[in-house]
Amino acid sequence: MATLAQAKAAERIGNTPLIELTSFSTKSIKFYAKLEWYNPFGSVKDRPAYWMIKDGERKGLLKKGSSIIIEPSSGNTGIALAGIATALGYKVEIVIPEKVSQETKLLLRNLGATLHETTDDLCPRVGAGTDQSIALAKAISKPRPDIYYMPNQYENEANFLSHYEATGPEIWEQTDGRVTHFVTGCGTGGTITGTATFLKEQNPDIRVIAVQAQKNHLLQGLRNFEESSMPDLFLRRKDVADEWFTATNDESFLMVKELAEKEKLFVGPSSGAVMSAMIKISQGMNSGSSIVGIFADDGRKFKTLYQQLKLFDESQIANLTANPKHLPSLAFDAD
Numbered sequence: 001m002a003t004l005a006q007a008k009a010a011e012r013i014g015n016t017p018l019i020e021l022t023s024f025s026t027k028s029i030k031f032y033a034k035l036e037w038y039n040p041f042g043s044v045k046d047r048p049a050y051w052m053i054k055d056g057e058r059k060g061l062l063k064k065g066s067s068i069i070i071e072p073s074s075g076n077t078g079i080a081l082a083g084i085a086t087a088l089g090y091k092v093e094i095v096i097p098e099k100v101s102q103e104t105k106l107l108l109r110n111l112g113a114t115l116h117e118t119t120d121d122l123c124p125r126v127g128a129g130t131d132q133s134i135a136l137a138k139a140i141s142k143p144r145p146d147i148y149y150m151p152n153q154y155e156n157e158a159n160f161l162s163h164y165e166a167t168g169p170e171i172w173e174q175t176d177g178r179v180t181h182f183v184t185g186c187g188t189g190g191t192i193t194g195t196a197t198f199l200k201e202q203n204p205d206i207r208v209i210a211v212q213a214q215k216n217h218l219l220q221g222l223r224n225f226e227e228s229s230m231p232d233l234f235l236r237r238k239d240v241a242d243e244w245f246t247a248t249n250d251e252s253f254l255m256v257k258e259l260a261e262k263e264k265l266f267v268g269p270s271s272g273a274v275m276s277a278m279i280k281i282s283q284g285m286n287s288g289s290s291i292v293g294i295f296a297d298d299g300r301k302f303k304t305l306y307q308q309l310k311l312f313d314e315s316q317i318a319n320l321t322a323n324p325k326h327l328p329s330l331a332f333d334a335d
């Protein structure tokens, strides 16, 4: 059920904090994390979800009270779309791999989304051999264009623009133009292409590091580009990536633990992957470097997974969530 809190929350997307990771910074190399879970619905995906809905409205593809937004998502885009769209008067259906965490599915249902579960991998494949999630969302929406709108984050230019017009300028301002390296995980490629295109327009020397997940991964939101071809949105500007880093499950989860211990941050798996990449690339780097990483979501949706992996026990999780540093309440907590 949409609430006033949700509707108001949609207005505060973006302008997320950039913090220095002081236990990792040295005199010569600074580490910064952009905490995207400060977005009202809890992740970097609030940005493209909002931009794609607004774009659909501008193009007359959405009608309040009657349109249904349908999208394949492994979680965060679904949560953002459900939170924002229901508040704006649209119904939402999400096609989701059953492997996605229980917390994510519960959250989606609580936000009013109808779920269609598939047996897909965590991140639906695109292109040739498209997985069930994308095919199913298309099959449901295509015959009923009068009712259904599928934003299709894998192709929608509004996804790119949400980062080109906001994430990039925010990082540029927050670092006073001092950012030298930009590191982000990749799913659709919206974050990397939008943010990096803007940053390189300001300073072409900024190095951009793309993080992909290992094959057969547990890093929700990320993709492995051998397992699954590159989405069209990413292909249009894939040259913005200067370097690639493939994060393993193990190193990413170890880094989740290290960030909890050293920085008291409770991060999602992909932030662990990004941090691993930041540390790796910092080796041998010039003095005066400032590395900015995108921390896409926090750990609250992954408590069950973290306990299954024996990363944290129940009391450690209780401690991390009871004494939160940088763990704001989300729009749906207000309901």
Ligand SMILES: Cc1ncc(COP(=O)(O)O)c(C=O)c1O
Residues within 6 Å of the ligand: 043, 044, 045, 076, 184, 185, 186, 187, 188, 189, 190, 191, 192, 220, 221, 222, 268, 270, 271, 274, 294, 296, 297
């Ligand atoms: C959880 C999560 N979702 C999404 C993204 C970015 O995805 P996209 O390439 O679709 O912008 C990331 C990137 O780090 C992520 O960690």
